[in-house]
Amino acid sequence: MIRPSWPWLLLLGSAVAVLSAIIRIAECGESLWVDELHSAWAIAGRWDQVAARAAAGNQTPWYFWLLRVWTNTLGSSELMLRMPSVLALAATSGVLVVAAARASGRWMIGVLAGGLLAIDLNAIYFGSEARSYGLVILSATIAVWAAVELADPHSAGRNRWRWTLWLACLFGLLMHPTAGLVLAVVVAAGWIWSRLADAATAWKAIVLVGSAAAAVGAFAVNAFVVSRVWQQRDHWNTFGVPQSAWDLWTMWPWTIVAIPIGVWAIAVLAARCFGEQPQNRQRLQVWPFLLSVVLAGTLACWLLASYAGVPMWHRRYIVGLMPLVAWATADAWAAAIDRLPRRLRFRGAGVVWGALAMVVALMGLLYDQQTATLWRDNRVTLRAEDWRGAAAWLNQRRAPGEPVYVGAELIESNQLAELDPADPQYESIRQYLLFPVSGPYAIEGAEPLGLAAQSMRHDLRKMLTDAPENHSPEDRSPDVRWMIYRIAEPQLNQLYLHANQPTLAAPAIRFTEGMTQGFGALTVVRLETRRD
Numbered sequence: 001m002i003r004p005s006w007p008w009l010l011l012l013g014s015a016v017a018v019l020s021a022i023i024r025i026a027e028c029g030e031s032l033w034v035d036e037l038h039s040a041w042a043i044a045g046r047w048d049q050v051a052a053r054a055a056a057g058n059q060t061p062w063y064f065w066l067l068r069v070w071t072n073t074l075g076s077s078e079l080m081l082r083m084p085s086v087l088a089l090a091a092t093s094g095v096l097v098v099a100a101a102r103a104s105g106r107w108m109i110g111v112l113a114g115g116l117l118a119i120d121l122n123a124i125y126f127g128s129e130a131r132s133y134g135l136v137i138l139s140a141t142i143a144v145w146a147a148v149e150l151a152d153p154h155s156a157g158r159n160r161w162r163w164t165l166w167l168a169c170l171f172g173l174l175m176h177p178t179a180g181l182v183l184a185v186v187v188a189a190g191w192i193w194s195r196l197a198d199a200a201t202a203w204k205a206i207v208l209v210g211s212a213a214a215a216v217g218a219f220a221v222n223a224f225v226v227s228r229v230w231q232q233r234d235h236w237n238t239f240g241v242p243q244s245a246w247d248l249w250t251m252w253p254w255t256i257v258a259i260p261i262g263v264w265a266i267a268v269l270a271a272r273c274f275g276e277q278p279q280n281r282q283r284l285q286v287w288p289f290l291l292s293v294v295l296a297g298t299l300a301c302w303l304l305a306s307y308a309g310v311p312m313w314h315r316r317y318i319v320g321l322m323p324l325v326a327w328a329t330a331d332a333w334a335a336a337i338d339r340l341p342r343r344l345r346f347r348g349a350g351v352v353w354g355a356l357a358m359v360v361a362l363m364g365l366l367y368d369q370q371t372a373t374l375w376r377d378n379r380v381t382l383r384a385e386d387w388r389g390a391a392a393w394l395n396q397r398r399a400p401g402e403p404v405y406v407g408a409e410l411i412e413s414n415q416l417a418e419l420d421p422a423d424p425q426y427e428s429i430r431q432y433l434l435f436p437v438s439g440p441y442a443i444e445g446a447e448p449l450g451l452a453a454q455s456m457r458h459d460l461r462k463m464l465t466d467a468p469e470n471h472s473p474e475d476r477s478p479d480v481r482w483m484i485y486r487i488a489e490p491q492l493n494q495l496y497l498h499a500n501q502p503t504l505a506a507p508a509i510r511f512t513e514g515m516t517q518g519f520g521a522l523t524v525v526r527l528e529t530r531r532d
Contacts, residue, residue, distance in 0.1 A: 003101070003102050003105055004101050004105070004107040004110075008107065009098045009101050009102070009107065009110065010098070012097050012098075012101070012107060012110060012111055013093075013094035013095070013097040013098045013110075013114065014094060016093050016094055016096075016097050016114035016115060017091060017093050017094035017097075017114075018090070019093075019115075019118055020089055020090040020092075020093035020114070020117070020127070021086055021087065021089075021090035023119065023124060024082075024085075024086045024089060024090070024124055024127040024128040025079070025086055025128075026375075027124060027128040027374070027382055028078060028079050028082045028083075028086065028128050029078075030128075030381050030383055031078075031383075031385065031386045031387050031389060031441075032078055032081070032130065032387060032388070032440065032441075033383040033384075034385060034387070034408055034410070034486060035057075035129070035131055036081065036082075036129060036130040036131065037387060037435060037436045037440070037441070038435055039064065039067060039081065039130045039131060040081060040130065040439040040440055041053060041438055041439045042054045042059075042064045043064055043067050043068040043071060043076070044076075044438075044439055047068070050064050050065060050068055051064075051065075052428075053432075056428070056429075057432070057435075059132070059176075060174065060175075060176065060177060062132075062175060063131075063132035063135065063174075063175050066084070067081070067084060067130070070083070070084055076440075078130075078440065081130040082128050082129060082130045084130075084134065084135065085126065085128060085129050085130065085131065085133070085134030085135070086127055086128060086134070088127070088135045088137065088138045089123055089126065089127030089137060089138070090127070091138055092117060092134075092137050092138045092141045092323055093114040093115075093117045093118045094114060095114075095138070095141050095142060096110070096113040096117055096141060096323055096330075097110040097113065097114035098110060098145075099113075099141070099144075099145040099148065099327070100112070100113035100286075100327050100331060102149075103148055103152075103284060104286070104330070104334040105334075106334055106337075106350065108350075108351065108354035108355065108357075108358060109330045109333065109354065109357075110330070111358070112329075112330040112333065112354075112357060112361055112362070113326050113327045113329070113330035113331070114326075115362055116256070116325075116361060116362065116365055117322070117323050117326040119362065119365060119366060119371060120253075120322065120326065120365065120371075121369040121370075121371045121374070122319075122322060123137070123322055124371070124374075124382070125382050126316070126319055126322075128382070131316075132175040132176045133176065133316050133319045135171070135172075136172050136175050136176050136179045136320055137319055137320055137322060137323060139168045139169070139171045139172030139175065139179070139183075139320070140168070140179065140182055140183065140186065140319075140320025140321070140323065140324075141320075141323045141324075142164060142168040143165055143169055143172065143183055143186050143187075144186055144190075144290070144293070144327075145164075146162070146164040146165035146168060147165060147186055147187070147189075147190030147193075147289075148190075148284070148286055149161045150162065150190065151190060151193050151284065151289070152284045165187070168183075169183045169186075172320065178312060178317040178318070179320055181297060181300060181301060181304075181312075181318060182293075182297050182318055182319075182320035182321055183320065185296050185300065189289060189296060190289070193292075240305060240311030240313050240314055241305050241306065241313055242302055242305055242306055242313045245302075247302065247313065248298060248299070251298055251315060251318075252294065252298070252321070252322070253325065253365060253368050253369060255364070255368055256325075256329050256361060256364050256365050256368060257291065257325060257328055257329045259360065259364065260329060260332035260333040260335075260336050260357065260361070261287075261332050261336075263336040264332060264335050264336035264339060267336050267339035267340050267341070268339050270341050271339055271340075285331075286327070286328075286331045287327075287328045287329075287331035287334075287335060290324045290327050290328035290331065291324075291328045291332075293321070293324055294321045294325055294328065297320075297321050298321060301313060301317065301318050329361055330357075330361070333354075333357035333361065336357075337350065337353045337354065337357065340353065383520075384520035385486065385519075385520055385521045385522055386519035386520045386522060387436055387437075387441045387519075387522065388440070388441050389519045390441075390484055390517075390519040390522045390524050391437060391441035391442070391443055391484075392441075393517060393519070393524060394443060394482055394484065395443060397526075399480065402480045402481065402482060403445070403447065403463065403481050403482070404437075404443055404445060404446045404447070404481075404482040404483070404484070405446065405448070405449045405459070405481070405482070405483045405484075406433070406434060406437050406443070406446045406447070406448055406449060406484050407448075407449035407450070407451075407452055407459075407483065407484065407485040407486065407487070408433060408434075408435075408436050408448070408486050409451060409452065409485065409486040409487060412429065412432065412433065413449070413450050413451045413455075414450045414454060414455060415429055416429050416430055416433060416450070417450055417455065417458075430448060433448035434446055434447075436486075437484070443484075449483065449485070452485055452487055452492065452495050453495060456495055456496065456499040457499040460499060460500065463481055463527075464481075464527075464529060478528045478529055478530050479528070479529040480526065480527070480528050480529075481526075481529075482524065482525065482526055482527075483524070483525040483527070484523070484524050484525075485522070485523050486521060486522055487521070487522075487523055488518065488520075488521050488522075488523065489516055489518035489523045492523045493516065496514065496525075511529050511530040512528065512529040513527070513528050514526065514527050514528075515528075
């Protein structure tokens with residue numbers, strides 16, 4: 001097998017990376033959503049506050065320290081907050097081009113792998129988000145590339161690839177502890193695969209020992225946050241537990257992978273019927289390894305969340321598998337082309353069939369995920385939390401002294417009610433619950449609310465009992481209060497009606513009129529109480 005030259009691969013990889021970056025920058029105009037607002041808040045304080053603020057949101061500090069250095073240098077606008085993830089996914093697309101082309105010996109297969117990741121809707125989401133998952137995706141991709149090179153007996157620089165594997169695993173674990181599941185599967189599957197492939201210089205124990213040392217080191221420095229998250233794992237049950245086995249199918253675009261595998265199987269059967277031998281390209285079949293890693297990692301996450309009490313069933317916690325789906329799809333197309341019957345092989349057949357594979361795979365993914373609607377309709381957004389619009393709308397209409405309450409619907413939202421105001425933790429939790437309106441979209445004088453489904457009745461009683469500071473006893477004008485909930489308008493209206501049943505509601509609710517304004521998954525509420 002003759003591999004494409006490095007200059008040619010670097011040129012193709014750079015072109016796909018630029019395209020990937022352009023696609024993601026186009027989505028960076030959306031308002032930051034609540035997780036990104038935590039990132040902005042975590043780096044807005046002093047240097048010695050970054051780690052504590054990251055831990056308050058159940059995150060390790062390494063990404064936030066990097067983000068703090070980045071924003072100190074280039075500014076903290078919405079685009080600059082998201083740019084590290086944009087660049088990480090762009091680099092990942094470029095890396096896939098090079099890695100897949102080297103493994104398959106076909107530059108078009110490399111472009112297909114990188115192109116699939118570039119237009120993948122979920123990759124666009126994580127690649128335009130001010131969180132650590134873009135860097136996790138990049139580190140997982142580099143680790144898998146190193147594993148493939150180590151398993152290939154014809155690959156040079158094995159010691160360099162070992163170091164690449166270790167450092168990629170360490171970096172990924174530092175960015176987010178949940179990357180450990182994917183990276184552990186990569187290392188284990190890669191070691192088994194290399195032994196099955198009878199590599200001339202198999203990984204030996206040093207690879208596993210080095211990878212384990214990287215994992216132990218990363219766990220040690222992240223031990224505080226990891227232990228804190230584990231103690232509070234029950235809070236994640238609302239979204240981190242799968243509902244059924246069908247969730248396994250909806251996690252990834254499996255149809256896109258199944259098509260080339262089906263074509264490969266048909267080609268193998270056809271070749272056997274005609275008594276033909278496959279082309280002797282002497283290349284390493286990568287797609288079975290990649291697919292086994294994706295299947296094992298996804299199934300392990302599903303089993304842990306379903307039966308082991310570890311509520312981590314969410315795409316972001318196994319996001320490192322996403323580029324492997326793209327690579328497996330592209331490499332399966334390469335395998336299918338290699339097994340085509342002789343009558344379908346002609347001069348230039350590789351280019352023709354490669355181009356057809358690119359069209360089928362890329363258009364199929366766009367259709368499967370309906371990505372084009374994101375580009376055609378400006379009303380379609382990736383996150384649907386318009387905190388920027390909600391804060392601006394409220395600040396324009398709020399009179400001085402009118403109280404504002406924020407229900408960010410965080411898993412910690414009810415903790416404040418369990419503490420005495422004199423408790424040392426009270427103020428730190430209060431500040432954390434207000435981070436959505438303490439950063440780029442500031443609202444002065446806000447107070448936190450509990451989870452609406454559990455605390456709305458109690459919160460309404462309290463706020464309607466307390467008179468606003470801007471009213472004197474002689475002032476008979478209506479009292480106005482504002483609320484922002486991270487709940488869509490129809491659902492919030494139902495919760496409001498349930499909380500204000502006549503026999504349970506606060507007495508003042510009879511004299512209170514409410515008006516709501518939706519901002520995607522956010523709702524601003526204006527309550528006006530007559531002072532009769």
